[in-house]
Amino acid sequence: MNKLEFAVTTKDPDVLDELSWDEDWCVRWYVASNRNIKPETLDVLSRDENSYVRRYVAENPNTSPETLDTLSQDKDSIVRCFVADNPNCSERAYKYIKGLELLKSLSKVTT
Secondary structure, three states: OOHHHHHHHOOOHHHHHHHOOOOOHHHHHHHHHOOOOOHHHHHHHOOOOOHHHHHHHHHOOOOOHHHHHHHOOOOOHHHHHHHHHOOOOOHHHHHHHHHHHHHHHHHHHHO
């Protein structure tokens, strides 16, 4: 089994923690999508340089509200959309994201 398959199928959070440091962003991406991952590992992955990894962190139901608060200000709009859809999203983060969307739509109308 290769690392990608292992990242998807393992149920061991300690193995996922180890794989979260892999140099291949695809491995980190699959780690972030695994539902057996610890919130602490997701917090580390939330600072990944790759937006695809951050998107899966934002979508994972194990992501803490604190991590989602940070991701609500991500430069990638898709990350922010996933944050807003996450059941752990705080009301504050949700309002921040919706406020950004409103500002963007208003700026399109006025230009």
